[in-house]
Amino acid sequence: MTPLARRLPRELRKNIGKYLGIFLLMCGCVALTSGFLLAAHSIDVIMGGMRDEYAIEDGRVTTSFRATDAQVDAMRRAADGVGGVDVYENFSIDARFRHAEDDDGTNRTLRTYVHRTQVDLAAYCEGREPAADDEVAVDRVFAANNGLSLGDEVLLCGRAYSVAGILTLPDSQALFASNSDFTVNTLTYGVAEVTPGGFAALEAAGGAPAYTYSFCFADRGLTVAQRTDAEKDMVSALTDADARVDELIDADSNQGIGYAADDVSGDSAMWTTLLDIIIVIMAFVFVVLTNATIEEESAVIGTLMASGYRRRELVLHYLALPAAVGLLAAGLGTALGVALFTSPMRDLYYGSYSLPPFHVSWDWGIFVKTAVVPSALLVGITLLALLHKTRRTPLQFLRHEASGKSGTKRGVRLPERLGFVARFRLRVFLRNLGNFATLFVGIGFASLLLLFSLAILPTMTHYADNLENSLVASHQYVLKAPLELKGTSEERAQWAAAERLQAVDGAVLSRAQDAADGLQDALAELAAAPSMNAVAAIQDAQEELSARLDEAADALGCTRDEVVDLLDQASKVDADDENAHPVNTVDNGAEAIAQAEKYAVYTLQYDRGEGNGEETITVYGVSPDSRYWKDLPVGDGRVVFGGGLVDKFGFAAGDSVSLYDKYEDRAHEVRFDGTTWGSKSDMNLYMSLDDFNGLFGNADGYFNAYASDEELRLDSLFFASETTPDDMRAIGDQFTGMMDDMIGMLVGLSVFIYLLFIYLLTKAVIDRSARSISYMKVFGYRDAEISRLYMRSITLCVAASLVLCLPLIIGSLTAIFRAMLISYSGNIEIYVPWSAMAETVAAGFVTYLVVAALHTRSIRRVPLSEALKVQE
Incomplete structure (x- = not known):
C-alpha cells in the first residue's frame, strides 16, 4: 500500500458523517429512481402490446341516435381508400351505481357495455365474464376504491346485479368520464360489462344508451395523418347520410387509451431529471468539501509535490473516496431499487390505472441511467474541480495560496463602530461566502421539493374549487338535440x-x-x-x-x-317544421320549468403550438340577461374569454384566435377584445345565444343544454350528460387519493436533503475555522461562547436563505407547472398557501437545529493543540 493510500481509511473515519450522508442520499435517490424506471418500463412493455393482444380500436364515433345500416355502410365505404375499416357497435349506458351492502349516498356511475368479443377485449383479473343477465364484471380500480369483491350484489339503474368478474378494459386504462376531463376519476366513475340481456334490462330501467361505433382499420400500420384523413371522411359520410355526429375520437387522442402511457413516460423523464439534478448538486457539494480539504491540507500537498509526487497521483488520491462512495451508492441503490422498490412504484400506477396483470421486464438502459450516468456525473464534476484546484505550484501550496491569490490575504475593512462579536460573526460569513452561496442553492433546491410536495394538494384542491364555482347552477344538462320543457x-x-x-x-x-x-x-x-x-x-x-x-x-x-x-x-308531430323542437315527455312542473334556462354548448380545438397538441375549448351561447351567468357582458358580437384561456396562452386585447372544428373540418376566427370572465381555471368562450347560432350556422332558437337549480327529468333519447358540483368535488378527492403516497415520499426526501445539505455545508464552515476555534479556546473562551459566535452566523445565513429563496421557489414552481401541464387540457394556477410556506421554513429551520446540535459537539471536540501547529 502506498503512503497516500494509507491516508484513505483515516480520511474516511475522520469524515464518516460527510461520506455516509452523501452515500445514503445518493443510494436512496438511485434506489427510488431505479425502482420507478423498472416499474415504468415494465408497464410500457405491457401497454405496448395491448393494441394487438386486446384488439384496441383505432377510433370511435358517437352519434346522437342509433345509426341505420345505410349510415354505417356509408361510413365503411368512406374508408375504402385506406384499405377498408371494420365498424363495431360499442354502445354503453352510464348506469347509476349503488353498492347494496354499503351505500354512503355518493353519486357513482358505471359506464356499462355489452361484453365485447371483437374489439377492446377485456382482461380479467379475477372471476369470469358475465354469463347470466343479472351478472356484471366491474373495473378493477373502481372495485378496489369502492370495496367490491366477487359475489357482491350491486344496483345499476336500480336493478340488482351480482359481481361475476373483476376486469380491465383496454379503452379505459385511465378512467375518464369525458375525454375533455382534466384528470381520471376512479372514485365515482368506472366501467363494466354485462350480457346483451343485462344491457337491455338497463335500457328498460331508464338507462340512456350512448351510440358509440368503434372502428379498426384493416391496415393497422396507417400513419396518424392517414388515419385522421380517413376518419374525417367517415364523419363526412355519416353527416351526408343524415346521421348526427356528437363526437369523433382517434385512439391517439383518446385519454382512456393514451393517458396512462403519457403519464408514465412523463414521470419517467421527471424522475430521471430529478436524479440528475440531485447528483449534480451532490457533485458540487463534493467539490466544496474537497476544496476545503485541499485548502486545509495545502501545506501537506505542497510538501508531497516538492517530494516528487505528481499532480495526477494527488488528484487520484483526493478523487478516490468520492468516486468509491458514488460508485458504491449507485450500484447498491440500483440493486435495492430493483429488489425493493419496483412493487411500491408499480402500485402507484396500478392504484390509478386499469392495466392488465403486471410482469417485470428488465432493461439495461435503466442500469445506465441510474448507475452509470450518476457515477459518471459525480466523478466527472469532482475530477474537473480537482484538476482546477491542484494546478498551483508546490510553493503556492506551501504558502497556503491554493485559492490562487498570491501574497498576504487582507480582509475587508469593517466599520469600527461594530462590536467585536458582530465583526467576528461578519468575518466568519465573509470568509465562508462561497460555502454559504452553495448552502443557499442547496436550501433552495430542498425547499423547492418540499414546497412542491406541500403545495400540490392545495393547488389541485384550489383548481377543483374553481371548477366547482364555475358551475353556475346546481345542474347543467347537455342534450343531443333541442328539447322543449314546456308543452301540453x-x-x-x-x-x-x-x-x-x-x-x-x-x-x-x-x-x-x-x-x-x-x-x-x-x-x-x-x-x-x-x-x-x-x-x-x-x-x-x-x-x-x-x-x-x-x-x-x-x-x-x-x-x-x-x-x-x-x-x-x-x-300528428310536424316533422317538417324546422323550428319545432321535440317536447319532453315528462312534465317537470311549472316552477322547475320556469327557473330552467336554455343555453348552447359546442367544443372547438385550439393548437397549443410547439407540438403540445390541441386544447379543447368549450364555447357557450347564453342569454345576455341570464339569471345564471350573472354580469356576463355578451351580445352585439362580443366574445368573452375565460380567465384560464388568457392566463394559459397569454392572449392580448385585439388578438384574433383561430379555433378548429374537427367535426365540420373548418376553422372559426374569434377576436379577443380584452374582456374576461371567470377564474383562472375557466377555459371557456362565451357569447350570446344568437351570436352562437350565427357562428355555427344553426337555426334561430337552437339550443342544446339547460342550466337549472332544480333537478330535471329529461327524455333519455335526448339526454347527453349532466354536471353537478359533486362531479367537480370528485376531482379534488381523486387527486388527494392519487398523490398521498407520492407526497409522503417527496416530503421525506426533501427533509433528508435538507438535513444532508445543511449538515455538510455548515460542517465545512466549522472545519475551515478549526484553528480559529482552537485559538479562542486558548484565549479562554468557553465552548458555549464559541458556539454562539460561529453558529449564530450560520443560523442567520440559514434563516435568511429559507426566507429569501421563497419568491424564487414560487416563481420556479409556476414555471415548472406551466411546462409540465402545457400539453394537458385545462389551466392550473400554482396555489401556495401561507401555511405551506410556513411549514417549509419551519421544516428547514427545525432540521437546521438538529444539525446545529451536532455541530456544537464538533466545536467541543476541536483540540487546543490545533493552535500550536506551525503555519506560514
Missing part, C-alpha cells in the same frame, strides 16, 4: 309515441306504412271502379297490414291496437 299533455303524448316508435327498426315501420298505403290505394281503386279484383286487392292489403302491424306489435311489446294508436299520435 297532448304534445307530450304525441312525442312519447314518436320516441317509442323510434326504438323499433325503421324497416319494420316502413313495411307497416307501405301496407297502410297499399290499403289506401286499394280502397281508392274500389271507389273509382268497383270490381271483384278491387275487393280481392283490399282483402290482400288488409291481410298484409295486419301482418305488418303484428310484426310492429311484437317489436314494441304491445297489441296491434296500441300500435295503431301510437302511429296515429306520432303522425
Whole structure:
C-alpha cells in the first residue's frame, strides 16, 4: 500500500458523517429512481402490446341516435381508400351505481357495455365474464376504491346485479368520464360489462344508451395523418347520410387509451431529471468539501509535490473516496431499487390505472441511467474541480495560496463602530461566502421539493374549487338535440309515441306504412271502379297490414291496437317544421320549468403550438340577461374569454384566435377584445345565444343544454350528460387519493436533503475555522461562547436563505407547472398557501437545529493543540 493510500481509511473515519450522508442520499435517490424506471418500463412493455393482444380500436364515433345500416355502410365505404375499416357497435349506458351492502349516498356511475368479443377485449383479473343477465364484471380500480369483491350484489339503474368478474378494459386504462376531463376519476366513475340481456334490462330501467361505433382499420400500420384523413371522411359520410355526429375520437387522442402511457413516460423523464439534478448538486457539494480539504491540507500537498509526487497521483488520491462512495451508492441503490422498490412504484400506477396483470421486464438502459450516468456525473464534476484546484505550484501550496491569490490575504475593512462579536460573526460569513452561496442553492433546491410536495394538494384542491364555482347552477344538462320543457299533455303524448316508435327498426315501420298505403290505394281503386279484383286487392292489403302491424306489435311489446294508436299520435308531430323542437315527455312542473334556462354548448380545438397538441375549448351561447351567468357582458358580437384561456396562452386585447372544428373540418376566427370572465381555471368562450347560432350556422332558437337549480327529468333519447358540483368535488378527492403516497415520499426526501445539505455545508464552515476555534479556546473562551459566535452566523445565513429563496421557489414552481401541464387540457394556477410556506421554513429551520446540535459537539471536540501547529 502506498503512503497516500494509507491516508484513505483515516480520511474516511475522520469524515464518516460527510461520506455516509452523501452515500445514503445518493443510494436512496438511485434506489427510488431505479425502482420507478423498472416499474415504468415494465408497464410500457405491457401497454405496448395491448393494441394487438386486446384488439384496441383505432377510433370511435358517437352519434346522437342509433345509426341505420345505410349510415354505417356509408361510413365503411368512406374508408375504402385506406384499405377498408371494420365498424363495431360499442354502445354503453352510464348506469347509476349503488353498492347494496354499503351505500354512503355518493353519486357513482358505471359506464356499462355489452361484453365485447371483437374489439377492446377485456382482461380479467379475477372471476369470469358475465354469463347470466343479472351478472356484471366491474373495473378493477373502481372495485378496489369502492370495496367490491366477487359475489357482491350491486344496483345499476336500480336493478340488482351480482359481481361475476373483476376486469380491465383496454379503452379505459385511465378512467375518464369525458375525454375533455382534466384528470381520471376512479372514485365515482368506472366501467363494466354485462350480457346483451343485462344491457337491455338497463335500457328498460331508464338507462340512456350512448351510440358509440368503434372502428379498426384493416391496415393497422396507417400513419396518424392517414388515419385522421380517413376518419374525417367517415364523419363526412355519416353527416351526408343524415346521421348526427356528437363526437369523433382517434385512439391517439383518446385519454382512456393514451393517458396512462403519457403519464408514465412523463414521470419517467421527471424522475430521471430529478436524479440528475440531485447528483449534480451532490457533485458540487463534493467539490466544496474537497476544496476545503485541499485548502486545509495545502501545506501537506505542497510538501508531497516538492517530494516528487505528481499532480495526477494527488488528484487520484483526493478523487478516490468520492468516486468509491458514488460508485458504491449507485450500484447498491440500483440493486435495492430493483429488489425493493419496483412493487411500491408499480402500485402507484396500478392504484390509478386499469392495466392488465403486471410482469417485470428488465432493461439495461435503466442500469445506465441510474448507475452509470450518476457515477459518471459525480466523478466527472469532482475530477474537473480537482484538476482546477491542484494546478498551483508546490510553493503556492506551501504558502497556503491554493485559492490562487498570491501574497498576504487582507480582509475587508469593517466599520469600527461594530462590536467585536458582530465583526467576528461578519468575518466568519465573509470568509465562508462561497460555502454559504452553495448552502443557499442547496436550501433552495430542498425547499423547492418540499414546497412542491406541500403545495400540490392545495393547488389541485384550489383548481377543483374553481371548477366547482364555475358551475353556475346546481345542474347543467347537455342534450343531443333541442328539447322543449314546456308543452301540453297532448304534445307530450304525441312525442312519447314518436320516441317509442323510434326504438323499433325503421324497416319494420316502413313495411307497416307501405301496407297502410297499399290499403289506401286499394280502397281508392274500389271507389273509382268497383270490381271483384278491387275487393280481392283490399282483402290482400288488409291481410298484409295486419301482418305488418303484428310484426310492429311484437317489436314494441304491445297489441296491434296500441300500435295503431301510437302511429296515429306520432303522425300528428310536424316533422317538417324546422323550428319545432321535440317536447319532453315528462312534465317537470311549472316552477322547475320556469327557473330552467336554455343555453348552447359546442367544443372547438385550439393548437397549443410547439407540438403540445390541441386544447379543447368549450364555447357557450347564453342569454345576455341570464339569471345564471350573472354580469356576463355578451351580445352585439362580443366574445368573452375565460380567465384560464388568457392566463394559459397569454392572449392580448385585439388578438384574433383561430379555433378548429374537427367535426365540420373548418376553422372559426374569434377576436379577443380584452374582456374576461371567470377564474383562472375557466377555459371557456362565451357569447350570446344568437351570436352562437350565427357562428355555427344553426337555426334561430337552437339550443342544446339547460342550466337549472332544480333537478330535471329529461327524455333519455335526448339526454347527453349532466354536471353537478359533486362531479367537480370528485376531482379534488381523486387527486388527494392519487398523490398521498407520492407526497409522503417527496416530503421525506426533501427533509433528508435538507438535513444532508445543511449538515455538510455548515460542517465545512466549522472545519475551515478549526484553528480559529482552537485559538479562542486558548484565549479562554468557553465552548458555549464559541458556539454562539460561529453558529449564530450560520443560523442567520440559514434563516435568511429559507426566507429569501421563497419568491424564487414560487416563481420556479409556476414555471415548472406551466411546462409540465402545457400539453394537458385545462389551466392550473400554482396555489401556495401561507401555511405551506410556513411549514417549509419551519421544516428547514427545525432540521437546521438538529444539525446545529451536532455541530456544537464538533466545536467541543476541536483540540487546543490545533493552535500550536506551525503555519506560514
